[in-house]
Amino acid sequence: MPVAPTVVPVGSVPDGKVSDYLTGKLLNDTPEEYVRQNIEKALVRQYKYSAKDCEPEFPIGVGRSRKRADIAVFGPGQDHTQNNAYILVETKKADIKPSHKTEGVDQLISYMSACLNTKYGMWTNGDDRLCFAKRPDGKGGWTVDEIIDIPGLGQTEEDAQRPKRKDLKPATADNLLFAFRRCHNYIAAHEGKQKTEAFWELLKLIFTKIEDERSKVISFYATPSERENSSIATAAKKRIQDLFTTKVVKKYPTIFDVKDTEIDLKPTVVAYVVTQLQGYSLLASPVDVKGVAYEEIVGSNLRGDRGEFFTPRNACRMAVSMINPQPEERLLDPSCGTGGFLIAAMNHALEFIERSEREQWVDPANGTDSEREELFRRRTEYLSQNVFGIDLNPALVRAAKMNMVMNNDGSGGLFQGNTLENPHRWDALTRKAIPLGSIDVIVSNPPFGAKIPVDDEDTLSQYDLAATWDQDEGGNWDIRVDRHGSSVLQKSQPPEILFIERALQLLKPGTGRMAMVIPNGILNNPGLAYVRHWLVRHAQILAVVDMHRDLFQPGNDTQTSMVLMRRLSAEEVAEAEITGLDYPLFMAVAEKIGHDKRGNVIYRRTDEGEDALISRVETVTEIDQKTGGEVRRDITVTERQVDDELPEVATAYLRWLSEQK
Structure with a gap:
């Protein structure tokens, strides 16, 4: 019988702080830091750079000024010097736009120009993400071109722009959520569609991406030129439309009927969305990562x-x-x-x-x-x-x-x-x-x-x-x-x-x-x-878990319980009618469910009032760089412990159940 994953306390984090994914140092827990921590996890777990070859808050000289790049990535084993910086990343909070005068893309480009051997850069606020390549202009200077994605470890730029199966990356943390949100917002902004209409068109492209991953040759891609040039983008839309028609519509006629066989988006919009998704392996991404991303966008459109x-x-x-x-x-x-x-x-x-x-x-x-x-x-x-x-x-x-x-x-x-x-x-x-x-x-x-x-x-x-x-x-x-x-x-x-x-x-x-899930009124209202x-x-009640009132917040404060029961046989029903049934019952109260009434995550505290850290073993799926097949391996993850008693309730129930005759 499965049990909840074992977690081991390994330390604590003071209130208002976050433990840096790369270094373990304590940093202020800010909206900008939230974005940076997601990118740090992506650099290590998606792009495969070693944590020791990445440095947050890396100091660089820009003219006579000293600045700090949010993240610098170096070649394997290289000294962390300005001349060795290979990739620079700037992360911002969501309300800082790429065009911002001092914190936008121009800031990143100035940092890239100041670092002689830097080849690539990424600027992101989560909802927007732009990647760049620095190239010599033949006159002793540099030009900076926008590209689709930065290369991963050992990956060529060409492979990053048009990934093969071996180049696909399972998503980590909230990066897939960022990508889905980015695509949805782009469709809504550039097509003049209502949110729900934009949502359904996005799902067509997500579906096409998934089905393409089941093929031996990856065709779900768009090149930089297709994304930037409206006339060339037509070729990208035709390629994706053909995939949708041949691989999705025919396979799922109950989802897409004959009236819904067209991707109703401009070619440039199709090309943009494709470039935001093409580097991921949606099939290999963890269930929770996909679930959080999908359910947020569904909930905001179809609730x-x-x-x-x-x-x-x-x-x-x-x-x-x-x-x-x-x-x-x-x-x-x-x-x-x-x-x-x-x-x-x-x-x-x-x-x-x-x-x-x-x-x-x-x-x-x-x-x-x-x-x-x-x-x-x-x-x-x-x-x-x-x-x-x-x-x-x-x-x-x-x-x-x-x-x-x-x-x-x-x-x-x-x-x-x-x-x-x-x-x-x-x-x-x-x-x-x-x-x-x-x-x-x-x-x-x-x-x-x-x-x-x-x-x-x-x-x-x-x-x-x-x-x-x-x-x-x-x-x-x-x-x-x-x-x-x-x-x-x-x-x-x-x-x-x-x-x-x-x-x-x-x-x-x-x-x-x-x-x-049953409203508590059914369990305690005298009128019921x-x-x-x-x-x-008619049922044997196996367990009743009284859930916190904030479980469905924000949005609904109905108090509920999770009730487990077994249907009685006809003989048991007859016995229950005559004499009643006598059996043990598991009951629990979940006072902590991991978030408050506004939906904000709540973390567990130590006796000293600091956020507790835990270490756990997580099984992840990766794409084999040679075969393109899926390979599973165990990794150790250290993170703040969410103040959620529900896993402990499940473990306690399974232990109690094993003790029953």
């Missing part, structure tokens, strides 16, 4: 008005660790939204497959062709047969399918529909794939709120919990019936109550289990006692 608040990733991870879905089990999210909860559970099961297959490889880090083929077969079989999702919002279903493709796929099992409707009214494909009583594991955060009541009589008539309940003097509850013996329905019912009953109907009797009465007679 609906039907009680849709996407489950924070740490809450998803906690619930998935506790519910522990296995590769042979059928997995469902009946209100899947953009797929974040489902992807966390899906990848948990895929990790079992990956681990079990690699344990049989001669070289667990790099398998043979036949070993990799068997791993791919098992993964594909699981994703195509055992992963399902339903959501009412067609835009969210489409976004979820794209999210699934970006995170190992499994999009074929996602359906648009009203989960609460009578299953006979679901479309034929959904009915066939997800019959009642067929699911092993459900993970779900259903929409909730009195503003979106279910009042359709045909829908309500399916549910015991939509009926009117009466309590007798002995405290027993019964459904009220009319003179014909039929249940008396309530006029309406909030969807979160009906979702509990529908989810249990979908689970396999006796063995099916689920983790669901009948719901609890029904629930304990």
Whole structure:
């Protein structure tokens, strides 16, 4: 049974400080420092430069002045002198623009000119990123050309501008988030489109990028000349449009219909977006890095008005660790939204497959062709047969399918529909794939709120919990019936109550289990006692974790609990009705969930009031420089410890569970 990653306390950071990624020195925690720390991580983990060959706050002479470059990169093992500086990087906070008179691009270029052997430079505020190459002008001076990307260690400039498979880089930290945001803002600014329209066009290009990565030859690229020249950019758009038409539209007809086969962007805009994404390997990038980037941009464009608040990733991870879905089990999210909860559970099961297959490889880090083929077969079989999702919002279903493709796929099992409707009214494909009583594991955060009541009589008539309940003097509850013996329905019912009953109907009797976010009112409101009465007679409550009120902040302050339960068998239901069931129950209160009500990250403090540092081992995927294949290796990461008790809750539950008979 998996447990949370082991973390080892290694020190502390005073309030308002951050430990520099390259040196470990304490620096002021500012918006500009946030950008620099992301670039430092990228230089080491994406571009493969050694931390000892990089220096932050590097002093250089510019004329008679002494300045400090935010980051300088040197050749392997070279002395850190101004003459040896190979790459210079200037990082700024988000509101400093490239055209800023003193802190913009001109500042970087002046530094590059002052360093004789500097060849490349990068200027970024996170949302904008510009790269440059310094070239001799043949007259004893220099010119500076804008390029697409700086070269990585051992990489030629040509490879950096048009990467081959071996040159692709898994994203680190928030750098992919910066890239997605940069692309979205560029589309909105240069196309005159609404935010949502810009979002869908960006997703077409992201999809095309992902599918191109599955090919042996990389064709998703744009050259500097294509990005800079509108007439030449037409060739880039045609190349990308052909990829989209042949590799994406044909493969995913349920996502892109015949009316949506064109990338509706100017050639220069296509070329720009492509250059921002072409150096990454989206398939090899860590799930959390992709999830944070994707869900932020989805949330800012598609967040609906039907009680849709996407489950924070740490809450998803906690619930998935506790519910522990296995590769042979059928997995469902009946209100899947953009797929974040489902992807966390899906990848948990895929990790079992990956681990079990690699344990049989001669070289667990790099398998043979036949070993990799068997791993791919098992993964594909699981994703195509055992992963399902339903959501009412067609835009969210489409976004979820794209999210699934970006995170190992499994999009074929996602359906648009009203989960609460009578299953006979679901479309034929959904009915066939997800019959009642067929699911092993459900993970779900259903929409909730009195503003979106279910009042359709045909829908309500399916549910015991939509009926009117009466309590007798002995405290027993019964459904009220009319003179014909039929249940008396309530006029309406909030969807979160009906979702509990529908989810249990979908689970396999006796063995099916689920983790669901449930508003605390259902668990403690006296007026909803009948719901609890029904629930304990149809499910074994495995765990209740009381979540902090800020879990869904900013945006929603509803107090919720993560509830784990198992559907009872028919025999158990009968026993529960007569005598009740007696069993142990895990309960916990999560007082720290890693962020405050404004969404700001909160870090754990030592007894002295300083931010605690932790060291943990992280498995990362890299692209082999010779073969272009994926290679996994373990690295040690030292960082500030987020003040989040949810991983500890999961570990405590698994320990408690192992102690039960």
